[in-house]
Amino acid sequence: EDQVTQSPEALRLQEGESSSLNCSYTVSGLRGLFWYRQDPGKGPEFLFTLYSAGEEKEKERLKATLTKKESFLHITAPKPEDSATYLCAVQEQSGYSTLTFGKGTMLLVSP
Amino acid sequence: GAVVSQHPSRVICKSGTSVKIECRSLDFQATTMFWYRQFPKQSLMLMATSNEGSKATYEQGVEKDKFLINHASLTLSTLTVTSAHPEDSSFYICSASWTGYTEAFFGQGTRLTVV
Secondary structure, three states: OOEEEEEOOEEEEEOOOOEEEEEEEEOOOEEEEEEEEEOOOOOOEEEEEEOOOOOEEEEOOEEEEEOOOEEEEEEOOOOHHHOEEEEEEEEEOOOOOOEEEOOOEEEEEEO | OOOEEEEOOEEEEOOOOOEEEEEEEOOOOOOEEEEEEEOOOOOEEEEEEEEOOOOOEEOOOOOOOOEEEEEEEOOEEEEEEOOOOHHHOEEEEEEEEOOOOOOOEEOOOEEEEEO
16 A cells, blocks of 8 residues: 655744755555645645656755655745645556645745 | 636535535546545545546545546536535545646645535
């Protein structure tokens, strides 16, 4: 059974204070690892897909990296508008495109 | 990115009534649509997967007769919560994808409250 564990559950940062979110996963064969952003009362917004260990992707202040066991979402010099819950999900190679989600990390960036 | 529209965003219904939630892909043909349920501070739990023109595949523990899913066209899937009860109150989210594409795009979600 696929498992996705995100840490920390919640993270409070000051504006400009860089940090990283962790996503540890267990899957029999990884097709892709996904990062989403979710604002309160909204559906998840797609951020990145990573397919193989060593891969990195960047978007504005966010950078996602992938190893064989975990993924990190690095947030550089965050702003208050980066406050949201960040969700990690894995898709198995043999899966029917279904995603298994972690519980998310709730990020709060204070001005 | 692709746009998925979900309607309504909020609905309140009386216990025992049925509620229909729509999920539309606005700028692409969604060969596959997914329905999730999310409780506060919890992960998204997949309820069912539907392919256009086929019966939905439900996850273990999800009642097929309570959560009716229809995917009659490449741009529309509906979830009907039948004989709703307070324990069905939750945040329901749909997502859509197309054959051979790994990313799935999500709707805005529907907050269902059963009173």
